[in-house]
Amino acid sequence: MSYSIQLSQLEPLPRLPNLRFGKTIGHGSFGIVKSASVSGSIVAVKLVNRRMALKQGVTAETFGREAIIQQKCSKHPNVAKYVDCGYDDSWFWLAMEFGANGDLFDKIEPDKGVDEEIAHFYFKQLVSATNYIHSIGVAHRDIKPENILLDKRGNLKLTDFGLATVYKSSKGARRMANTPCGSPPYLAPEVAEGLGYDPEKSDVWSIGIVLFVLLSGQTPWEMAHETDPDFRDYLDSKGTPLTPPWNSFGIGVTSLLRSVLKRGADQRLAVDAILKHHWTAKKNFFENPENGQCKDPYTLTATLLGNLRVSLSDDEFNHITKSTQHSFTSHMAKSQPDVVVVDDEEDGADGFHAVSATQREYTEHDRKRLRLKLHEEDKAMAYAVRDPAVLQFRDGGKLETRQKIEEMLKGPNKMLVQSLTHFLSLLPLGSLLKLIVDSLNKLGLLSDREADAEEWIDNHDNSDVAINIPVNGKDRCNMRMIGFIRVSRAVEGSDLRKVEFCKVRADPLEWRRFFKLVSLMCRDGIYTGEKSQSQDGYD
Template identity: 35%
Template sequence: MSQLDPLPRDLPFRIISKTIGRGAYASIKKAIPPTDANPVFAVKFIHKAYAVKRGKISAKQIAMEVSLHSHIGQHPNVIEWFASGEDPVWKWIAMEYAQGGDLFDKIEADVGVSEDIAHFYFLQLISGISYMHAKGVGHRDIKPENILLSETGNLKIADFGLATLFEYQGKQKLSSTMCGSPPYIAPEVILGSGNAQTRGGMRAAGYAANMADIWSCGVVLFVLLVGNTPWDEPTSQSWEFQEYLKTDGRSSDDLWQKLPPDVLSLLRGMMNVDPKERFTFERIKHHPWYTRQNSFATSDGKMRDPIAMATQMLETLKIDFNKEPSASQRKSSQSQDAMDADGDGVSRFSFTQPDTPIHDAMFDWERPPRAYASGFSASQPTNIQYGGICTMNNGAAGLPNAEELDEAPTMSQFTTSQALPLSLTQIARRFGDILPNYSLTRFFSHVPTERLLFLLTDTLTKLNIAVPSVEQMQGGEHIAWIKVKTLDGRRCDLAGDIVIDTYSMEHAQLLEVRFVKIKGDPLEWRRFFKTLVVLCKEGVYVPDGQ
């Protein structure tokens, strides 16, 4: 269908990229004003007919996303709304481009971040969500995939496709739509949705979207601190959740034991299974852990020392080649049909969107950014062809050498040293100079292409992940391109591409292997990346002396 439908003409901006994000019926591209090179912003293109037919999203819901985003898109921790428009086929939404990428791509799986960093981002998350609630809008899909970063490292809440107006002119209404991601969803959303029934066979009355958001914020805080979710889903199917219920939030599970007492107190309040007893924002903001002093935060919630904060986050990202992947990591090797938007498929309840993306040239991915010397990202265009696709170059004089590559941010995760190279931290002036906006789920390889492909495909096969043929992997603008579709450790869909390109250095040539997430939790994608790297360690280039 979409191959016959070109993007709208006469747009009030110029597209400068291929696809940088994709959903079941939408594509996100970068754009600039018609006569200037700045600012770079994002545009979401929604194919209206495809959304209704395949996504089971009504025209009213599409209009609601535009209306609600414009209503709440003026807060520093919410992706800003700029403009929208449509033609008979497409609707588009122009919005702020989160240049810092996924927050949870920069958090170590099964480790998390320090208490101060978790506290800083929790303050910003609560600030943004409480602002939305004050406007009567519930997000209903709070999860790592929808928590992004600005270029300066500040949190940005994104994706309002499932948002709802729960309060209007002082009157509140309950929701009945089943939506959200299983590990982050509140239990009453399952019980109070349109396709759930009570014990007596009567349909549930619904759920309060604002209180469901508070539960999800609690789960996000938990993940920030320990690098994992507390359960697969808040139902009787999860023994972790049943343990949480039986112990009144005092679970003996190892993950809960890692948390300080003050945090546990706050989480029990935010994740009270009774929405009427759950903490409100007023109680959250008066809790001792919320009001604690934080060396990274100013009194008004701004970042005090972005270089120190980014340095601490990057130093936490480590891959231990001597540690075999855990059983929980290997659970991601199973396959499962995707959940549909209405929750009437084979699975227990729905993901945010169905797994039937449009396959079209207009939905081709932008070439993943390369990692260049000196630790600085080349993911932003330095040369722009107005009216067409942007061209990029690294702006470096000559090719990088091995020493420069070893000191790039992406290489620090493969070293045994806890400290970053001084050459990186001393020249850094911004958050992004330490934590680049490109994904750190990448490695370099010194082995021949054929050997590397064998290592990757053999490992994927051992993990029961379908592998394309060599002919399907090779050809085109990349040396190889492996499409991956699996389940993560919490039985949620995970999909992306493993892209292999040549990386030329001054006296040698390596292969650069980039793991590009298309769908799923960024923390789970990093866990998947770590699993493959450890199992393919023979083919991974490690800095000298490590």
């Protein structure tokens, strides 16, 4: 079975009244997620190919159940709101609230996490959303970083109810669940052991793991099972390990984690009790106390992004290039490929294809005005100064970076931060492709068929066509890591190219770790928008 299926090979996307599709913002095993304009607003539309989905056991009934549950949960401000759903002969579709600021965990530094104040803010919103869905009898069963998005004001949005279940009736009658659901690092012990389980209690465990990841930038173990040495150490220490990162947490949050991550489901705190815990209940700098939502999105976003760094130093480069051991091992290329739907119908240049903070569409009139302006200034520089991702490659301090991000967010363009796992380059296309393919080869991430850099260059001499280089394997936690690196022209009439790391199925922190590693190996081709860089992309 081929690694990828091009969108152009599938049936035409459905024509939906008053809706115009925009950029593809997600890829999956049998569909894609697109942004779309409808009645002056931007929504996200999940599109599932019926023929491919049926092969995996996803039926109209399955998809309909997901839509109904999401609609039922939509009244809470930290749940992605249901908009509409439908189907035709070829596609199921589900329109929902657009997570304008992308994945939360795309903006968290691996092995470092975020400031406790930010972790507290987002944990409180996640617990509030979970408490609400439990109050109406729904358990999510797949709470993990991939299913947590941010809206245009930086608020958390719980999404993807594909594995959710109604476990409690309106009269209070409850039922146990038997189907194991979720990703191994976030599974409760009883789910990992294949036992019947209370889905409410398994959700509690998952939000505890999410809190740990927010604080530390890593999961505590690969899976909560006795065969896992890290989990075994946690049990042996009675929930008080003295090793990093546990010993770096404050007393209050450690107390909460110990109360939530209890092996016995009946011993775990209930969600309403988590909300009342002294650490959760304390005031938060970013929170509007009246509604629990963000009161200052600019400062929150700037603080969150200001912690991100991709080191391009000589020491880091020499360490990586001389090392034979990486987070990703050579056996990855031997993994059996999964089928992924890749959108090959988008053009390369996108004129910073994003949505403004006011949700106004980027129109042809805007494009014409931009072209006129670009006659008067360097096009690459003009693009880079509007892209917050370039700041993670610079050497400025945290405060300086935060100030620059806040200026970008408050500026006339008010650009949002959909994804930070990309870099810009002014290298000639052939040189850029060689850098990327050679880096992936060193990491053992390409099959023999895909490993020839010269073949990639020969087959992609049309520099205006977006190029997708597949990534398929396992990360350091033995979890599947599937996606692709997309190389496209960043803006019309410029040699500037955007290199996007498009995640399909992977832990967001491991994907960012992978992005940082490849970026370091491609450091000679990265353009940061600084005046010291010449037009050929080198210092």
